[in-house]
Amino acid sequence: MNLEDRELDALLRDVPVPPGLHDELKQIPDEFEPVRLHTSSIGSWQLVAAIAIAASLIGIACWLVWPEMKPGKLEIAQQNVVEHPPAQVGNEIDWLSEQIAELAWELESREQLAKLSELRQAESMGAVALQKPAERDALTMYLSSEAASTWGAGNDFVEAEMQQIIERYPDTAGASRAQEFLKQSTEL
Amino acid sequence: MTRDDQLHRLFELAVDENADAMFRVAWRLTGEREWATELVQETYLQAWQGLESLRDRSRLQSWMFGILHRQYLKQLRRKTRLKFSIFDESSAAEQPAASGEKDVVDRREQVQLAIEQLSDDHRLPILLVSMEGVSVDEAAEILGWPRGTVLSRLHRGRQRLKELLERQIDITN
Numbered sequence: 001m002n003l004e005d006r007e008l009d010a011l012l013r014d015v016p017v018p019p020g021l022h023d024e025l026k027q028i029p030d031e032f033e034p035v036r037l038h039t040s041s042i043g044s045w046q047l048v049a050a051i052a053i054a055a056s057l058i059g060i061a062c063w064l065v066w067p068e069m070k071p072g073k074l075e076i077a078q079q080n081v082v083e084h085p086p087a088q089v090g091n092e093i094d095w096l097s098e099q100i101a102e103l104a105w106e107l108e109s110r111e112q113l114a115k116l117s118e119l120r121q122a123e124s125m126g127a128v129a130l131q132k133p134a135e136r137d138a139l140t141m142y143l144s145s146e147a148a149s150t151w152g153a154g155n156d157f158v159e160a161e162m163q164q165i166i167e168r169y170p171d172t173a174g175a176s177r178a179q180e181f182l183k184q185s186t187e188l
Numbered sequence: 189m190t191r192d193d194q195l196h197r198l199f200e201l202a203v204d205e206n207a208d209a210m211f212r213v214a215w216r217l218t219g220e221r222e223w224a225t226e227l228v229q230e231t232y233l234q235a236w237q238g239l240e241s242l243r244d245r246s247r248l249q250s251w252m253f254g255i256l257h258r259q260y261l262k263q264l265r266r267k268t269r270l271k272f273s274i275f276d277e278s279s280a281a282e283q284p285a286a287s288g289e290k291d292v293v294d295r296r297e298q299v300q301l302a303i304e305q306l307s308d309d310h311r312l313p314i315l316l317v318s319m320e321g322v323s324v325d326e327a328a329e330i331l332g333w334p335r336g337t338v339l340s341r342l343h344r345g346r347q348r349l350k351e352l353l354e355r356q357i358d359i360t361n
Contacts, residue, residue: 003350003357011299011353012319015212018225025203025232029196155332185261 138174141165146181159185195239198248202235206249210256213315217260219304227263231256250326253316257330302352310345313338318346 003011145161162178169175189197210231214224234255242251303311312331316322317338324342328335 003354005346008346008350008353009318011295012216012303012314013212014296014299015215017208017211018221021211021225021228022203022207025207025229026200028229028232028236029199 134169135172135174138165138169138172138178141169142174142177142181145178155185198239198242198245199232199236202239202248202252203232206252207232209249209320210252212319213253213256214260216300216303216315216319217308217311219300223263227256227259230259230263234259247326250322250330253320253322253326254330257312298356299353302349302356305352306345306348309341310348313342314345314349317342 141161142165145158145165159182162182165178166175166182207228210228211224214227214231215221218224218227231252235252238255242248303314306314313327316327316330317324322330324335324338327333327342328338331338333341
């Protein structure tokens with residue numbers, strides 16, 4: 001049998017969309033709000049690292065832009081960034097801590113202990129990272145680069161950032177994650 | 189209308205106009221209903237959180253396909269990829285095997301199996317350009333490939349997909 005082009009296209013499009021998908025998606029704005037930070041105005045890596053780690057734990061996007069980056073490299077992230085003075089950053093951390101506590105409670109109530117353990121492990125990793133400057137900076141840079149990748153930064157840029165983490169902060173958790181990221185990107 | 193109202197309205201438009209296309213592409217990429225739904229939800233979450241960064245709103249669909257593509261690659265890195273039949277137990281339960289529908293289900297499964305045999309390099313341009321009508325230039329931008337690469341992979345992918353489907357249909361008949 002010979003398939004015509006239009007028959008092939010019709011076959012491809014024949015996918016039943018789940019009922020209720022639109023309604024479910026439309027609830028997203030009621031449940032999630034973006035968190036935007038500008039690190040150059042904060043001037044504290046420790047706070048930024050804490051927020052980045054907390055944000056990644058609860059699965060929200062955290063826009064990070066730091067002074068070492070050349071203008072334009074992260075143009076998507078830099079648009080419409082709200083600058084938080086340090087006092088407000090403290091509030092953000094409080095808010096994020098509440099979210100984590102809430103999430104942990106939900107996980108426990110659902111008896112998803114494996115996830116809870118993963119969460120706690122990541123939390124302690126964050127705590128360790130904050131005590132060691134190289135660990136802290138490597139992890140922050142990794143999380144930011146991963147976020148940049150999600151937001152549409154080019155592969156070349158993200159890969160160069162990952163490479164820089166490996167070279168600048170060898171033997172850190174951030175470098176291992178960067179290495180893993182590059183390995184998997186190559187495999188894909 | 190406030191800025192927030194505008195963003196909410198734009199997001200609703202993104203759902204109304206693009207959610208079906210996003211789901212079709214997600215399903216064809218993952219071959220799994222649950223994963224496809226998760227991928228679409230994550231895409232819309234990312235889109236909502238970054239909606240303010242969208243400069244040209246006429247490019248909403250290709251911007252969203254870009255997020256979907258990056259989310260797919262990200263999730264692929266994290267998951268051990270398992271091959272599922274297009275209709276897993278839950279979807280089979282929703283669609284009881286009425287005799288008249290069996291052929292449709294079989295045909296969908298054949299198409300999905302053929303698509304899964306293609307590499308992502310060949311599959312992605314087919315899904316974007318052939319299935320969803322995205323222009324070759326936009327697909328090149330979404331995928332980060334040169335235009336010529338999109339065209340050649342699209343051509344080769346379609347040829348291969350046709351061969352696979354024709355063979356399957358001949359066997360079935």
